[in-house]
Every structure is written in structure tokens, then in C-alpha cells.
Amino acid sequence: MSDVSRRALLGSSLALAACGQKAQSQPVPANLPPLKTIVPFRIGSSVQALHLDDPALAALLRRQVNQLTPEWQMKMEYIVQPDGSFRFDAPDRIAAFAADNGMALLGHVLVWYAQAPEAFERLDENRVSFEQAYRNYILAVAGRYRGKVVGWDVVNEAVAEDGDGWRTSLWSKRLGDFEHIALAFRTAREADPGATLLLNDYNLEYMPRKRATFMKLAERLLASGAPLTGIGTxxxxxxxxxxxxxxxxxxxxxxxxxxxxxxxxxxxxxxxxxxxxxxxxxxxxxxxxxxxxxxxxxxxxxxxxxxxxxxxxxxxxxxxxxxxxxxxxxxxxxxxxxxxxxxxxxxxxxx
CATH class of the missing domain: 3.20.20.80 (Glycosidases)
Incomplete structure (x- = not known):
């Protein structure tokens, strides 16, 4: 153990002693009702396909929630293969589990700055334009789950970490800072007219400046006529x-x-x-x-x-x-x- 680790351990021990009885974990009441039974809105959980092989977790999901979000297996990193083909086995399995158990499904996510599949980076635009490939991806994925999802995180984490404008990505470089976001929403609506289309981001509680920029982006999307119909925090x-x-x-x-x-x-x-x-x-x-x-x-x-x-x-x-x-x-x-x-x-x- 390093000196830093020892100091951290000592500090934690001293703090725990100082907190006394106030710091002790509160007893959990027996027989808590399932979360989904006590609210009029949907209660959800993220899940991976492999989680569904665990009977204990599958039972807990059935008892507690009525909506699922694929943790990462509806993202480009899973779906888009190096040769440009699409893979849907894991998200299909999650969608089937949700349907079989009367749960809603939230699509997550169509466009994320952090992912730039190889197939997009080396796209031969003599055969198909970047914009066509971008639209085709959204139409294919959102269209596959049309009527099976209640909504989509259409664009994820678009705002710069410090709140100073929007993130730079492969999508923004090729299609425009604002244009690639608006295009994603318009295309998602074309693919699934009934889904709620969300703009999703993080650290909005910690960083007021980022939150303000996020809200300005949402307002600009609405003003442009883009079909933004929900926001995710x-x-x-x-x-x-x-x-x-x-x-x-x-x-x-x-x-x-x-x-x-x-x-x-x-x-x-x-x-x-x-x-x-x-x-x-x-x-x-x-x-x-x-x-x-x-x-x-x-x-x-x-x-x-x-x-x-x-x-x-x-x-x-x-x-x-x-x-x-x-x-x-x-x-x-x-x-x-x-x-x-x-x-x-x-x-x-x-x-």
C-alpha cells in the first residue's frame, strides 16, 4: 500500500469515527414495494444482453422496472462492423426480453461524438455521400425498432465539457456543428414517427454553464423545426x-x-x-x-x-x-x- 493510500485510509477511518451514529447506514424496511408499482411513469434500468443470462438479475428486472435501456449494444460501437455491415443480435435480444415481459424499450443511442466507426472514417464518397451514409444508418437502426421503442436518445453528449459550445466530432466536421444534430432528429422522425426523440447529456447538475448551453441547443433545435420532443439528463x-x-x-x-x-x-x-x-x-x-x-x-x-x-x-x-x-x-x-x-x-x- 502506498503512502497516499495509507493517508486516504487513515482519513476515512478518522472521518467515520467523527461522524459517529449519524454515519451509520439506516436500516432498510422489509418488503419494499417494487419501484414500478408506486409511480405513474416508467421506471427503467440499463441492461446488457449478457445480463439476461443471470436468473437473479432477470427476476429483479421483472420485479422492479418496466423499461429497459441497452447499456451499449445499440450504439455504433456494437452495431457498425468494420466492413460497414450492421449487427443486431444483442439489441434484438434485449428488445425481445422487454417485449416478452411487458416492458418499454428506450433506444440508446443513434449519434454520439465519442464513436466514429472505421466504416464511416474510410467511406468512399464516390459510391455514397457521407450524408447519405449517416442518414442510412439512422434510418436502418431506428427503422428496425420502429414501434418497439418508446423513444430514442438521438444525439448524446453534444455539449462541450466546459459548456463552451458543442463538441467537435467526425459528424460535426463532415456535416456541420448544428446541422448534423438537426439532421439526426429529422431522420429519426422519418424512421419512427411515433417515438419520443431526446437530446441527452451529463454533468448538467454539476455545471450550470454546460446546462445553459444544453438548453440553448435545445431551444435552437426547436426554433429550427427539428423534432426534439424530450430531453435526457x-x-x-x-x-x-x-x-x-x-x-x-x-x-x-x-x-x-x-x-x-x-x-x-x-x-x-x-x-x-x-x-x-x-x-x-x-x-x-x-x-x-x-x-x-x-x-x-x-x-x-x-x-x-x-x-x-x-x-x-x-x-x-x-x-x-x-x-x-x-x-x-x-x-x-x-x-x-x-x-x-x-x-x-x-x-x-x-x-
């Missing part, structure tokens, strides 16, 4: 986020008048900036944060509550566990037992 946050930040963000986003999707909620313990907080105190704050997110969503007008999605139900299935084996960011533990975070969600939804 991911809410990947740490347990030491300041109370009130999620609530403030939700109120700001609500001013656009569009349906809102809490699209990727998780609350990390190990990403907390305050390294003096002990584990039990972080768990207490984690539960409080889940509760605040639910309360802020419940405060929205009913017509603006699109859905509330957890980015993984169990700790062991979270992408954050891959970053750090000690993280426990979800409302349910590795054995599918509800944590204080799950109880906080129930309490807030019942509100």
Missing part, C-alpha cells in the same frame, strides 16, 4: 454532491416545457471528492442523493415525467464497478437486496 453523480444541485437542474430543464428523462442515474461512492468521508457516511449521502433525484422528478408537471432510469439495478452490474471494484453505486447490492438508496427512492416516490 444522465445524473451520473458522486455521493458528496451538494444537496440541491439536482433539484436546481431539474427546475431549469423543466422551463423548456419538454418531457424529461432521468436517463442514467447512479451515485458513486468512490468518485466523491471529499476523501475524508467514511464509507457509512457516503452511503448515507448516496441514499439522500437518490431521494433528491426522485423528489425533483416528482416535482415536475405530470406531462413532463417521461421516465426515470437507473444505470444498473445491482452494484455488481454497474459500469463503475469496472472502474473501481470497491464502488457500490446502485440501489440494490450484489445479492439483489435493497439498500438504503432503494428505500430512499420508495419514500420519495410515495412523497
Amino acid at each position: 444522465q445524473v451520473h453523480v458522486a455521493a458528496d454532491i451538494r444537496p440541491g444541485e439536482i433539484t436546481t437542474m431539474m427546475k431549469d430543464l423543466a422551463s423548456l416545457g419538454l418531457p424529461i428523462h432521468v436517463s442514467e442515474l447512479d451515485v458513486s461512492l468512490v468518485r466523491a471528492d471529499n476523501k475524508l468521508l467514511g464509507r457509512a457516511e457516503l452511503e448515507r449521502r448516496q441514499a439522500r442523493t437518490y431521494g433528491e433525484a426522485a423528489e425533483a422528478f416528482m416535482a415536475l408537471p405530470e406531462r413532463q415525467r417521461f421516465a426515470f432510469t437507473l444505470w444498473g439495478l445491482r452494484d455488481k452490474d454497474s459500469w463503475l464497478r469496472g472502474e473501481n471494484a470497491s464502488d457500490a453505486s446502485a440501489p440494490f447490492d450484489d445479492a439483489s437486496r435493497p439498500k438504503a438508496a432503494a428505500a430512499a427512492l420508495v419514500e420519495a416516490f410515495r412523497g
